[in-house]
Amino acid sequence: MSGVRSPTQRTLELADIVGVVRDGLGARVTDAAELTGGGFATVWQAILDDGRDVVVKVGPPASARLLEYEKGVLPAEAEYFRMVRSHAPGVPVPEVLAAGPHWVITSRLPGRALTEGDSPAARRQLGAAIARIHKITGPHFGYTGDRPAGSDWPTAFAAMIDSLRADAAHWQVPLPPLDGVVDRHHGALATVTTPALLHFDLWDGNVLVAADGSLSGLVDGERYLYGDPLLDLVSPALFRRIEDEPSHPFLAGYRTAAPLDQVRLSLYRVHLYVLMLAEGPSRGIPVTDGRHDFLTGLLTAELEALDELGGRR
Incomplete structure (x- = not known):
């Protein structure tokens, strides 16, 4: 498998994550780091000034070429988690804290x-x-x-x-x-x-x-x-x-x-x-x-x- 960063993954800096969290939650980031393992979106973990440990996922840049079914998939993630938490309580999926057209902020699950x-x-x-x-x-x-x-x-x-x-x-x-x-x-x-x-x-x-x-x-x-x-x-x-x-x-x-x-x-x-x-x-x-x-x-x-x-x- 290729180890090259996917063109669908934005290269983000700490300041970018700080901005997303500020816009989405009105909170301040005290620490953050990019998470590895995925190959589509860019995913960071962030610790907030109120003690919350969150995941910030940011979708592909506008210039990225996507498969047809991948258009608009990031808002779909928020929809999925909300449906599962509402209709299948107890199934451990993240809580959606905030979402925009190109990003979603969720609680970070342990493990x-x-x-x-x-x-x-x-x-x-x-x-x-x-x-x-x-x-x-x-x-x-x-x-x-x-x-x-x-x-x-x-x-x-x-x-x-x-x-x-x-x-x-x-x-x-x-x-x-x-x-x-x-x-x-x-x-x-x-x-x-x-x-x-x-x-x-x-x-x-x-x-x-x-x-x-x-x-x-x-x-x-x-x-x-x-x-x-x-x-x-x-x-x-x-x-x-x-x-x-x-x-x-x-x-x-x-x-x-x-x-x-x-x-x-x-x-x-x-x-x-x-x-x-x-x-x-x-x-x-x-x-x-x-x-x-x-x-x-x-x-x-x-x-x-x-x-x-x-x-x-």
Whole structure:
């Protein structure tokens, strides 16, 4: 993976963070430092004169080239956290303290990222938390605002894939053939009739773990959408197939009674890999980087699996 700072991340100084906090909270910053680990927004921790420990997230500069679905995602993060805190109290997400069109200030949750050491207990508790969040429903399928969406899940999902393919074509990112993939599995997608609130970005870097190994936080809700709950079962087992791991602690916490639909999960991994391929240039990652070949291999294998699954039905 590339270690180069993403073009979507602003280079900020302490004075910039002081200004955002002053505008948003009318408070004074006594100490602040940039946080690492993300690749989209610029994130700082700040200590305020009243003792509060906060996170200041600032979105990409106007000059940054974004994927179509990423337009306006920072205000979406505030929306997600507010919905979860209101409708799924007890799920540990940050409190939104202030938000603007290009920044958000939240409380800082304790703990370390799951990337810094595994915790089956935190994974299990994450599964239970996501199951609660999935009971929150939306008015439509897909993203909010002027982004890919639809009145039903097949329409919204097709729009999401088409948007990413257009982004990839714009940046000249090669993809395996994808024509007809979504249409061939319309029936499987059409079984989803309730637009559940999805976090989507549940990789280990967005899961916080307390010193005792318990779940202490779920962050980075900016990519939320409404759709099939199974979409949220892909990133907790990133680059793997969670349906092949029935003892996975996330599944133990999620406790779904229904069997996991292999076709839909395979489609959602296709979506994730296409997204990750398409976003490479916007993050400053060249196609010649080994990441592209790695993801293309995973995507090709998933398309082959879909062909095989389709043949069984």
